Amino acid sequence: MAALDWISRKSVNIADLDTPSVLRTALDALKLKMDGKPAAENTVKRKVPVFSNCLRYAIERGLLATLPLNKVDWTPPATDDEIDFRFVPGPKLSKQLITAVGNQGVRGRHLKAFFGCLYYGANRPGEAANLCENSFTLPEQGWGEVLLSTSTPRVGSGWTDTGESFDTRGLKKRARKATRSVPIPPVLVRMLREHIKEFGVAEDGRLFRAVQGGYLLSKEYGEVWQAAREGVLTESEAASPLADVPYSLRHAGVSLWLDSGISPAEVARRAGHSIAVLFRFYAKAIHRNQDRSNQQIERALEAADDE
Template structure:
C-alpha cells in the first residue's frame, strides 16, 4: 500500500531530464523549512547522496546521464565549509574545573562520573570510547609523580543504542572506532592531571587488568550490570 502511494505521488525518472526540476530539487535541499540556508556540510552531503542514486540509475539504464550540475558553483554544493574549531565555543580551564568539581560531588556516583567526564575533557575521547576502556588500556608510568604523562589505548566503542536495537539484547553495542578501519586503534596522550586521576580511580575501585575502567553503579538488590 505504501509503495503504491509513493508510485502515485512521485514524478517519473523522466522528470530529471528537465533542468528546472533539478534546480528546484537542489534549491529545496539547500534550504530549511523557514527559508534559511542549511549548513554547507549538509548541502554537500545531500548532493553526494543524490549523486550515488543517479549513478545507480545510469547503471540500471534508467537514466542516460547524471543530471547534477558539474564544476564550481554547482547548485547547493557551492557553499564553502571550514574544519576550523571556533575557540569561543570551547571550555576554558576555569570552566572545566568548576564543571568537573560540581560533578564530583553529586550524591550518586559523583566520583565515577567525574572520571568519565575528565577522560572526555583531557583526552578528547568520545563517550562511547571512554565507557569501553579496559584497565589494561590505561598505560600509566611506573613512578608516581605530579608531572608524569601516560597513554590511553582506544580500540573499541560501546555506544548506547537501546536493547531493542541490538542482536544480544544488551543496551550497548560493541563497535570499532568511528571513522577508522575495523580493528584499528588510537593512542591518546594522558596528561598529568588525568594520569593522577586515573591512578587514584583504579586504586580506589580496586580494579585489575581485564576490568572495565568505568563500571556502572549497582543498586542494592539488583543484578550486576
C-alpha cells in the same frame, strides 16, 4: 504500511530528476533538516555524494540515460570548519565544569572521569564510551597512557548487524585494527584510579556505563553536562555556545596541547587527526603557537647580535 504510503505519496518518479527544475528542488532539499531548518554545512556535504550515488544507480538500472547533475548550476554551501575559540573553554573553566559534573551525586561521580578523558586525553565521546580497564596504563605516580582502538557511536538498531543501537567501529578514518596511544597526565590517572576503585568495571571491562549498565547514552551524559554548565556559567554564558556540548572538552584539550608548545604533528597524532585537518580546524591556535615560536627565534637572533 503507513510509512510506505507516505513515501509513495511524497516521492517523484526517478525519471523526473532529469528535469532541471525537479532536480534543483531535490538538491535544495538536501540543505534542510527534517524540521525544515537549515542543515549544517558538513551534513549537506555528506548528503550530496549519497544523492549522486543514487542517480548513478538509476543509470545502471536504465531509469536515467545520463547523470543529470550537470544540468543545473548548484553548489553546496561552503563549510567553515575552523573552530570558534571564543566558545572553547580554557583550562580553568574546563576544570570547573568537570568538577561540577562530579558534584552531581553518584551519577556525576561516575561520569567525571568520562569527561576527564574528553579533556585531558582529547578523546572523542564515542572513543571514551568504549574504554576498558585494560585500555589504560595507570601508574601510582606520574603520567599514564590510554590506548584507543575502537569507537562506539550510537547509530540506531536498524543500521547494525547485531540489532543493537550502538556500533563498535575502528577509530575515525583509520583502519579497523589501528590503535592510537595518548599520554595522559597525572590528574587523569588519579581520576581513573578513583573511578575504578569506586565503581569497578562492567562485565566486558568497560569503565563507563548507562544507569542500567548498558552502553553510555549521549542523552544521558549530555544532560549531566548541561547541568554542570548551568551551575558554573553565568546566565549570559549559559545562553551562548560557550562549552555548549561535551565535545567542547576535546577542542579544549587539543587547544591546550597546541598552546603548551607541542608540535602540530604530535598533537595531530595524539588527537587522531591528519595534519591537514588539524590546520583546518585549529588554525588560530596553531598561529598563536607559531607567533610564540617566532618571538623565541627573534630573541635568540638578538642575543647572537649582542655577542
